[in-house]
Amino acid sequence: MKRFLRALNGEAVWPPPVWLMRQAGRYLPEYRAVRAQVPDFVGLCTSPDKACEVTLQPLRRYNFDAAILFSDILMLPWALGHGLEFKEGEGPVLPKLRDEAGMAALDPSRVSDRVAPIMETVRLIRAGMKKEGFDDTTALIGFAGAPFTVACYMVEGGGSKEFAAIRGMAYSQPALFQRLMDTLTEASVEYLAAQVEAGAEALMLFDSWAGVLSPNLFRQHVIAPAKRITAALKARYPHVPVIGFPRLAGVMVGAYAETGVDGVGIDTGTDLKLAASMLPAHVAVQGNLDPLAVVAGGDALKTETTAVLNAGRGRPFIFNLGHGIVPPTPPENVAALLELVRGA
Amino acid sequence: MKRFLRALNGEAVWPPPVWLMRQAGRYLPEYRAVRAQVPDFVGLCTSPDKACEVTLQPLRRYNFDAAILFSDILMLPWALGHGLEFKEGEGPVLPKLRDEAGMAALDPSRVSDRVAPIMETVRLIRAGMKKEGFDDTTALIGFAGAPFTVACYMVEGGGSKEFAAIRGMAYSQPALFQRLMDTLTEASVEYLAAQVEAGAEALMLFDSWAGVLSPNLFRQHVIAPAKRITAALKARYPHVPVIGFPRLAGVMVGAYAETGVDGVGIDTGTDLKLAASMLPAHVAVQGNLDPLAVVAGGDALKTETTAVLNAGRGRPFIFNLGHGIVPPTPPENVAALLELVRGA
Numbered sequence: 001m002k003r004f005l006r007a008l009n010g011e012a013v014w015p016p017p018v019w020l021m022r023q024a025g026r027y028l029p030e031y032r033a034v035r036a037q038v039p040d041f042v043g044l045c046t047s048p049d050k051a052c053e054v055t056l057q058p059l060r061r062y063n064f065d066a067a068i069l070f071s072d073i074l075m076l077p078w079a080l081g082h083g084l085e086f087k088e089g090e091g092p093v094l095p096k097l098r099d100e101a102g103m104a105a106l107d108p109s110r111v112s113d114r115v116a117p118i119m120e121t122v123r124l125i126r127a128g129m130k131k132e133g134f135d136d137t138t139a140l141i142g143f144a145g146a147p148f149t150v151a152c153y154m155v156e157g158g159g160s161k162e163f164a165a166i167r168g169m170a171y172s173q174p175a176l177f178q179r180l181m182d183t184l185t186e187a188s189v190e191y192l193a194a195q196v197e198a199g200a201e202a203l204m205l206f207d208s209w210a211g212v213l214s215p216n217l218f219r220q221h222v223i224a225p226a227k228r229i230t231a232a233l234k235a236r237y238p239h240v241p242v243i244g245f246p247r248l249a250g251v252m253v254g255a256y257a258e259t260g261v262d263g264v265g266i267d268t269g270t271d272l273k274l275a276a277s278m279l280p281a282h283v284a285v286q287g288n289l290d291p292l293a294v295v296a297g298g299d300a301l302k303t304e305t306t307a308v309l310n311a312g313r314g315r316p317f318i319f320n321l322g323h324g325i326v327p328p329t330p331p332e333n334v335a336a337l338l339e340l341v342r343g344a
Numbered sequence: 345m346k347r348f349l350r351a352l353n354g355e356a357v358w359p360p361p362v363w364l365m366r367q368a369g370r371y372l373p374e375y376r377a378v379r380a381q382v383p384d385f386v387g388l389c390t391s392p393d394k395a396c397e398v399t400l401q402p403l404r405r406y407n408f409d410a411a412i413l414f415s416d417i418l419m420l421p422w423a424l425g426h427g428l429e430f431k432e433g434e435g436p437v438l439p440k441l442r443d444e445a446g447m448a449a450l451d452p453s454r455v456s457d458r459v460a461p462i463m464e465t466v467r468l469i470r471a472g473m474k475k476e477g478f479d480d481t482t483a484l485i486g487f488a489g490a491p492f493t494v495a496c497y498m499v500e501g502g503g504s505k506e507f508a509a510i511r512g513m514a515y516s517q518p519a520l521f522q523r524l525m526d527t528l529t530e531a532s533v534e535y536l537a538a539q540v541e542a543g544a545e546a547l548m549l550f551d552s553w554a555g556v557l558s559p560n561l562f563r564q565h566v567i568a569p570a571k572r573i574t575a576a577l578k579a580r581y582p583h584v585p586v587i588g589f590p591r592l593a594g595v596m597v598g599a600y601a602e603t604g605v606d607g608v609g610i611d612t613g614t615d616l617k618l619a620a621s622m623l624p625a626h627v628a629v630q631g632n633l634d635p636l637a638v639v640a641g642g643d644a645l646k647t648e649t650t651a652v653l654n655a656g657r658g659r660p661f662i663f664n665l666g667h668g669i670v671p672p673t674p675p676e677n678v679a680a681l682l683e684l685v686r687g688a
Contacts, residue, residue, distance in 0.1 A: 161505065164636060164670065171640035171648075211592070214634040214666075215615040216651055248555070250594030251618045271559040274595045290558040292508060296515035304515075307560055322558075326508065 004065040004139040008241035008262045010282035015344040017065035022324030023058040041086040046117040052124035073145025079114035080106045096157035122198035142200030146207035147184035147225040185225040189232040204243040211248020226259040254278030268322025273311035288322035297333040348409040348483040352585035354626035359688040361409035366668030367402040385430040390461040396468035417489025423458035424450045440501035466542035486544030490551035491528035491569040529569040533576040548587040555592020570603040598622030612666025617655035632666035641677040
């Protein structure tokens, strides 16, 4: 079994398997060259050849233990018929879903056609991994945004500092909000199942804004949907592990184990060893180096990497960042990081 | 002893003492009327009569167990000579301190003159509380931003989503960054001591961005300075309790007890009971109702308030929000909240 999958199977693999969130991205010149060939980001996500190419690029440089489908968490709402535009320097811009009319515009029946190019990408990636000799050791991760985080962007109309609109909606229009969550939960199951059918060997649910919710709402809109999604997928694909990433969950990380996921992503601000102690021993932890330490390099990178390695040692653990790699990261610092992890 | 101070003295007071972060603020029409009389926010913070008036306003409506000096965490860097402007709808705008020249522009020797109007405000508030009959039961809190959070605004030049510049500085220019932290730590001690001399009965340290730091940096730049500040103040004023608010600290909340504070503010996303279980039994917890639940009112307010009350019952506990009250909050919902808390 591939090292990455062994860790998710509950084994303390050492040195730990390693990959980095957003490992295919703007810090790589070869990524920027491909990105320049398409007019917009959605175009890149729906061009199987190009999305496959950028997925494979970081493997060629760093031989990571996992590749992750190049796509975006907002491709699912896009496939449901919700508008999506990426504005330079501004991030995603979407219509604001705040009423029945917004809900009515979502059409789950169109998803499978709209995501067909993404499934083609998954097939091309697995074929490319085989062709280039990565497929024996590197696992391919499929992913979706978790329903709450996807809903954040749909309700707020983009990113936000406080997420006041969506939290207000959860309190003031609980029935409408629950319908939105249900629609996203069901669509996520089908979307992730299709990725498995196309070749994904593990799945990840990104809940970037889980931490803005009160404990009650966290249970309702983070834990409950992740549990439903995980159960539905495990019923169909018992051997495909699921990683949940409830970012900023803080002390709620222990409760998150109720979702039944095989691995939990830990964010940068969290003591990984302490978070791990709040999870069952067979659940893998994944994380959580500060991406800014990779930008800095040198002593700071060494100190922070050593701390993460020490925190994860002796239990199922996948080395990763605590948040996505950032564009100013020097690629040679990633090489230095991998040397530290692999020499551990 | 006043109920608020009894809780900070380690007593499980019931129903719990209650106050709300930003209880003097834009959700109150009488606040907006005073705010309209001054050209800018710094002007309000340096007008003792007006700052006193807005501090007292919420006591008259709600008879809170604590008042908090009306000021801003950025008044200390302003007093050190760092620029500060509040732009409508944009928040604070400051010069970006990123090098020796920026450090050299800070002048601790000018602080006490510059903050003199703020100390006058503190004296006026205590006098006003006595005159209006609040001083027998309501305690006055003085405060400062914690050094890391103040440094965030000074280095980033305002708010930020990712705080990449300051985290980068902590990694890449550790000596310069430590000098900035030392300067802020020392100035905070003097600033808070002056507030006690002027009449503050408890002190609070707001570390709004503590959660963006890796565990190593959290220990260096959140716990260590809060510990120094608390120790220095307790040496001079052993009976003045200190509350720390390391927002988004997550699982690091237990380690934060090493600071020696008497109370710990808990943010909205955290399970207050679980966070409390990670702290020594004599340390009060303060929090953590979602401010958006107060905007919503009705059933949502009742459910969320009950959850917080249940979580804090049986230990030293001060009811509060998990973040500042927001401008769209209907004042009558605050009245409904207080009825729930006082009827507990």
